[in-house]
Amino acid sequence: MxxxxxxxxxxxxxxxxxxxxxxxxxxxxxxxxxxxxxxxxxxxxxxxxxxxxxxxxxxxxxxxxxxxxxxxxxxxxxxxxxxxxxxxxxxxxxxxxxxxxxxxxxxxxxxxxxxxxxxxxAENYPFMRQNLEMARLYQSGDMGRFLYGEGEYIHPATVDQRVSLMSGPEHWRSWLPVTYYCTHSMGPVMLITGTMPVQVNGLIVPHDYDDVHQNGLGSIKMDDCMSILMCTMDNGALAKIMPCAKLKDHGNRCRICCNKGSMEWGQGHDGILRVHREPFDCPEGTAPNACYHPGWPEGFEDAGSQGHGGGDYFTTYYFAQAIREGSKPKIDVYMATAMTAIGIQGYKSALQGGVPMEVPDFRKPEVRDRYRHDEWNPDPARHREGYPPSSVLGKIDVSDESLAIFAAKRKAYEERL
CATH class of the missing domain: 3.40.50.720 (NAD(P)-binding Rossmann-like Domain)
Structure with a gap:
C-alpha cells in the first residue's frame, strides 16, 4: 500500500x-x-x-x-x-x-x-451489498430505464437507547424534524440509478403523544414518527423516501422499478434481494423471479466485517481512492447537497401541506444565488421571526419530571464511558 x-x-x-x-x-x-x-x-x-x-x-x-x-x-x-x-x-x-x-x-x-x-x-447505505448488487444490475442496462424508487430507513429506539445518542433537550436529536435525516434513504436510490432529485413534496405524521418512547422520558420536541418525501428525479422518475422513522418496523428498504423489471430488498427478507421481471419480459428459459443473497464485489469480500453492513468500509475506501488518485469522489459535494436538501425543502413543503419545492442544483452558480442567504432552520436556539418550529404541531412541551429522569439516565451513562 x-x-x-x-x-x-x-x-x-x-x-x-x-x-x-x-x-x-x-x-x-x-x-x-x-x-x-x-x-x-x-x-x-x-x-x-x-x-x-x-x-x-x-x-x-x-x-x-x-x-x-x-x-x-x-x-x-x-x-x-x-x-x-x-x-x-x-x-x-x-x-x-x-x-x-x-x-x-x-x-x-x-x-x-x-x-x-x-x-x-460519508453516506454509507448505498454500499450495503444488496444495494451494490442493484447498482451493478441497473448499470448493466438489464433492468432498463428507472421509473420509480423507494428508500426507507426505520429506526425505533427505547428511552435508554436514546440516552446513549443524545445529551438532553438541546441536542439535535431532540428537536430535528423527521424529514431532515434523509440521506440513508435517498442515497441508495441516487447511487444505484445515477439520478438526482429536482423537486420534493413532503408530508409528516405529527408527534405521537401516546408513544412513551417518543414522548415520555425521551425529551423529544419534534414529530418523531415518520414522514414521506416524494421526490421527482432528473430523468422524470419518482422516488418515495422515508427518512429516519420511528415506526415499529426496524430496518431498511430499497426498491427500484424500471421499464424491464424491478429489484427490492428490505424488512422481513433477511437480506435477500428479489429481482423480478414479468413473464412476457423474461428471456426464454428464465424464471420471472430470482431471490438470492448477493455476495460482495470481487476483491471486497472483507468489507462485511466493517460497520453498517460494509458501508463504513466503502466510504473510507473511496475517500482514500479520491485522495491518492486525484479522482472525482464517488459521492461529491453536489450529490451531497442535493441528497440533504430534500429533507430541508421537504420540511418547508410539509409545513405548507405538501406543496412542491425545488431541490436546487448547486452545480449552477445562478441557482446558488437564490439560496445564498437562506438560513431558515428549526433549531430552537437560533429561532427568529419567520423560522419554523420543530413540529408541524408547533411547540411540543416536555414535563420537568421527564427531563429530570432523562438527565439522570444520561449522567449515569456518561459515568460508564
Missing amino acids: ADKIKLGVYGAGRGEHLVASAEVNGFELTAICDRSEPLLRRAKKKYGDRHIAFYRDYDEFLAHDFDAVIVANYATEHADAVIKALASGRHVMSECMAMFTMAEGVRLVEAVERYGKVYFF
Missing part, C-alpha cells in the same frame, strides 16, 4: 467508530477532537497506548499534523467544520447531513471549489 494518509477525527462518538475502516484503507490516526469530555475520555482509554493527540478545541486540532479529516461532530454542525478543514488544506470526509441550511450548502459547495481538496460525503 502507498504511504499512509495521516488522519484526524473530529467527533469521538460516530467518528471513532469509523477509525477501524479508515485504517484498513490506508489511513493512520494521529488526532481526535471532541468537545465532550466523557467521549474524549473513552477515546483516550481505547488509544492511550498509541501516539495520538486529543483535543477539545477544534482550531487547536486543525493545527495538528495530518492530511485528512473525518468530520463527525453534531449532524447540524458539519458544514462550518468542513469549510474550516478545507481552508486549512485538508481533505475532508463529512458525515451526514451535508448541511443544515440551504445557505450552508452554498458556502460548502463554493469552499470545495475554492480550496481544491477532496470532499467525500
Whole structure:
C-alpha cells in the first residue's frame, strides 16, 4: 500500500467508530477532537497506548499534523467544520447531513471549489451489498430505464437507547424534524440509478403523544414518527423516501422499478434481494423471479466485517481512492447537497401541506444565488421571526419530571464511558 494518509477525527462518538475502516484503507490516526469530555475520555482509554493527540478545541486540532479529516461532530454542525478543514488544506470526509441550511450548502459547495481538496460525503447505505448488487444490475442496462424508487430507513429506539445518542433537550436529536435525516434513504436510490432529485413534496405524521418512547422520558420536541418525501428525479422518475422513522418496523428498504423489471430488498427478507421481471419480459428459459443473497464485489469480500453492513468500509475506501488518485469522489459535494436538501425543502413543503419545492442544483452558480442567504432552520436556539418550529404541531412541551429522569439516565451513562 502507498504511504499512509495521516488522519484526524473530529467527533469521538460516530467518528471513532469509523477509525477501524479508515485504517484498513490506508489511513493512520494521529488526532481526535471532541468537545465532550466523557467521549474524549473513552477515546483516550481505547488509544492511550498509541501516539495520538486529543483535543477539545477544534482550531487547536486543525493545527495538528495530518492530511485528512473525518468530520463527525453534531449532524447540524458539519458544514462550518468542513469549510474550516478545507481552508486549512485538508481533505475532508463529512458525515451526514451535508448541511443544515440551504445557505450552508452554498458556502460548502463554493469552499470545495475554492480550496481544491477532496470532499467525500460519508453516506454509507448505498454500499450495503444488496444495494451494490442493484447498482451493478441497473448499470448493466438489464433492468432498463428507472421509473420509480423507494428508500426507507426505520429506526425505533427505547428511552435508554436514546440516552446513549443524545445529551438532553438541546441536542439535535431532540428537536430535528423527521424529514431532515434523509440521506440513508435517498442515497441508495441516487447511487444505484445515477439520478438526482429536482423537486420534493413532503408530508409528516405529527408527534405521537401516546408513544412513551417518543414522548415520555425521551425529551423529544419534534414529530418523531415518520414522514414521506416524494421526490421527482432528473430523468422524470419518482422516488418515495422515508427518512429516519420511528415506526415499529426496524430496518431498511430499497426498491427500484424500471421499464424491464424491478429489484427490492428490505424488512422481513433477511437480506435477500428479489429481482423480478414479468413473464412476457423474461428471456426464454428464465424464471420471472430470482431471490438470492448477493455476495460482495470481487476483491471486497472483507468489507462485511466493517460497520453498517460494509458501508463504513466503502466510504473510507473511496475517500482514500479520491485522495491518492486525484479522482472525482464517488459521492461529491453536489450529490451531497442535493441528497440533504430534500429533507430541508421537504420540511418547508410539509409545513405548507405538501406543496412542491425545488431541490436546487448547486452545480449552477445562478441557482446558488437564490439560496445564498437562506438560513431558515428549526433549531430552537437560533429561532427568529419567520423560522419554523420543530413540529408541524408547533411547540411540543416536555414535563420537568421527564427531563429530570432523562438527565439522570444520561449522567449515569456518561459515568460508564
